[in-house]
Amino acid sequence: MKKFLLAVCISGIAISANAQTKAVAKKPVAKKTIATSKTLPGTIALKSGLDSTSYAFGTSMGTSLKSTGLSTLNYEALLKGLKDAFAGGKVALTQQQAQQCINDAITRASAVKTMAxxxxxxxxxxxMIKEGQEFLEENKKRAGVQTTASGLQYEVLTAGTGVKPTATDSVLVHYKGTLLNGKQFDSSYDRGEPISFPLNRVIPGWTEGVQLMPAGSKYKFFIPYHLAYGERGAGADIPPYSALIFEVELLKVNGK
Structure with missing residues (x-):
């Protein structure tokens, strides 16, 4: 964490210095003396280069910490920690305890930030959520469409007679994936070769659905967002909260 914050601050200082150098080179002007005293209303007077540098470190650290989701700290304790570290004497926490405090705080802040x-x-x-719900509600009424307890819907296009995989098996499949509007976002058919993967390392809708398929089958899956890519979506092609449609052909169960 210390190395990260130091790198951020040094990088910012370097960028600032580089920008100033370019500005001088672009338009030569008489060298001006930079004022050594700057008072920020209601805060602190920066009377020297050391004052400005210290304040810059503080704002850099604050900005970096705030980006993790932290909203406040005990600033007196923060300052005390800085002083103790610079003094090189006894500190109130061991390095392991300090790191654990940092990890716990960032984990909690990140969870709150993610929830928000x-x-x-x-x-x-x-x-989009409403569109997916309405589509699935109507789709399950169609003849041939079956719905599992989780909300996954599937339709048998071709019934196979081979073995069914388990969640720990690896399978070889051909597939095509589309959004509800018909836009295709992925296809092994277009790439000209099937793909092999373990069933426990894909989206929940696939893990559940492909286990229903005997080898040699081709199914069509209608997957609600919570069994697909959820609140985050996937890349630029699959927006958050997207219900998805997959056509999957199970060519072979490779085994565990």
Missing amino acids: ENEANKIKFAP
């Missing part, structure tokens, strides 16, 4: 982002996304993508 998810709630904001639910509002932003409410129309």
Whole structure:
């Protein structure tokens, strides 16, 4: 953490210095004396280069820590920790204890931040969530479509007679994936070769659905967002909260 914050600050200082150098080279002007005293209303007077550097380190550290989701700290304790570290004497926490405190705080802050982002996304993508729910509600009424307890829907296009895989098996499949609007985002058919993967390392809808398939089958899966890529989506092609449609052909169960 210390190395990271130091790197951020040094990088910022280097960029700033480089920008100033370019500005001087671009338009030569008479060298001006930089004021050594700058008072920020209600905060602190920066009376020397050391003051400015110290303040710069503080703002750099604060910005970096805030980006993790932390909203506040005990600033007196923070300052005390800095002083103790520079003094090189006895500190209140061992390195292991300090690292554990940092890890716990960032984990909690990150969880809160993620929850807030998810709630904001639910509002932003409410129309997409509604579209998926309405589609699945109507789709399950179609003849031939079956719905599992989890909400996964599937349709048998070709019934195979081979062995069914388990969650720990690796399988060889051909597949095509589309959004509800028909936009294709992936296809092994287009790449000209099937793909092999372990069933316990894909989205939940695949893990559950492919286990229903005897080898030689071809199924069509209608996967609600919580069994697909969830609140995050995947890359630029699969937005958050997307319900997905896959056509999957199980060519072979490779084994565990």
